[in-house]
């Protein structure tokens with residue numbers, strides 16, 4: 294199976310859930326979506342996720358950012374996957390579940406590309422729960 | 435005379451490697467060069483026949499290892515045209531060499547309000563040590579910008595120098611992104627006239643241009659062995675003896691002291707003062723072998739071959755629709771009649787991410803570098819998050835570069851689902867035929 298499989302390229306070319314996010318100051322005190330940015334220090338790629346909640350369910354997840362096909366496709370697929378789910382579901386997501394979602398072989402040099410979106414979502418959750426943010430090594434482990 | 439490229443390639447075993455059946459086109463030489471047999475053999479022979487610790491023992495092997503290590507210092511001294519061998523300090527890398535200058539000379543000689551002038555072309559290793567010093571010592575940093583063609587704004591440098599309090603100009607000898615060479619001789623002259631010292635980051639320059647530290651009159655110069663056909667794990671800081679003599683050691687340990695009591699120590703003279711701990715002996719031997727190997731060719735031939743290659747690369751890449759070369763290209767003469775671009779050039783393609791492009795090119799054995807190449811401020815200045823870099827060495831050929839257009843088109847098609855023709859419809863039209871020398 295090729296890294297640049299059709300489903301990956303389809304998500305890369307037509308990303309789902311990708312839209313400009315509200316700047317911090319316009320999001321109102323604590324009422325706006327949870328918003329969090331993570332970047333991949335190896336290449337400077339960056340993803341910001343915004344998660345809106347309704348009764349503990351994710352009513353909307355949108356994101357924006359720059360990056361390679363793998364990071365963009367992974368975030369696109371992840372945003373589809375998480376729609377309607379609970380915050381707990383984010384908590385239960387693992388590196389392996391994300392790689393299974395992608396369904397293509399991810400070698401070590403592209404692992405952080407694949408996990409950038411997951412890392413951003415996980416830390417959005419940490420931020421919401423007011424617990425310390427996860428390090429990259431925890432996400433990659 | 436032209437270089438015997440086929441014979442040169444024979445000396446590099448790795449160039450015979452196939453990647454998935456494709457011959458290697460190694461065009462990532464600014465990251466690290468490949469190593470010729472001469473270097474591998476010299477290091478192997480050292481370990482097989484002479485290995486011992488240097489400067490530590492009276493037995494025959496210890497003496498041979500010491501000779502090998504100090505002999506390597508002599509080779510570097512001659513290569514840089516340094517006045518004294520004590521002016522050559524071995525470090526683990528160019529990065530460590532610059533850090534040594536910052537943490538030893540900088541900490542001793544720079545005070546709050548003093549200014550260090552950098553250029554926007556710098557590699558992170560010639561930025562961060564100075565930012566650290568700014569945080570630690572309250573020095574000020576001033577950044578010399580480039581013009582839109584990628585050339586250094588000499589007028590800005592002069593203005594900074596005239597403003598006073600400039601104590602150091604820390605400048606690259608050759609950009610690792612744009613390949614442009616700032617006019618060092620001129621810069622050093624003006625800086626000295628304004629009372630500033632000059633440190634040259636020669637990491638990229640060293641393999642592409644002769645260096646004469648006495649003629650340049652630079653105060654410090656740093657490079658890494660691994661970008662000069664030598665091994666990793668060894669770098670060099672050249673410093674004028676008059677400065678080194680008054681600099682404190684950065685690291686403390688064995689091999690750098692005259693005597694030690696429970697309370698204090700008296701350090702040795704340079705260079706030993708700056709080489710605490712067991713040094714990279716085999717690596718020094720390898721570096722000397724690399725210099726010996728390179729010295730069989732004339733700089734004139736090397737520069738000629740590499741200029742032709744880089745111009746060829748520029749022309750070939752310019753023929754690809756929607757490909758943008760950073761800085762001005764085709765090659766234009768720059769002020770001061772210096773070679774316009776040397777060693778590397780970087781580009782962007784559509785809005786494709788360099789990681790995807792280089793991943794796909796890599797499958798065909800074409801090795802290019804993707805990212806910001808440890809020059810984030812420069813990329814921000816140029817308005818790109820990242821780029822793809824092609825960088826050459828004297829073993830590269832036009833034929834390797836000629837593989838790029840078709841391979842790049844295949845990558846574009848995979849990633850965008852569009853062919854060059856549809857891309858061309860949006861971009862500029864190219865009617866360029868591949869140019870083959872030889």
Ligand SMILES: Cc1ncc(COP(=O)(O)O)c(C=O)c1O
Nearest residue numbers: 527528529557559610637638658
């Ligand atoms: C211009 C420049 N300076 C410094 C360095 C640092 O060299 P090293 O990583 O070998 O210490 C590099 C290497 O990429 C470079 O290109």
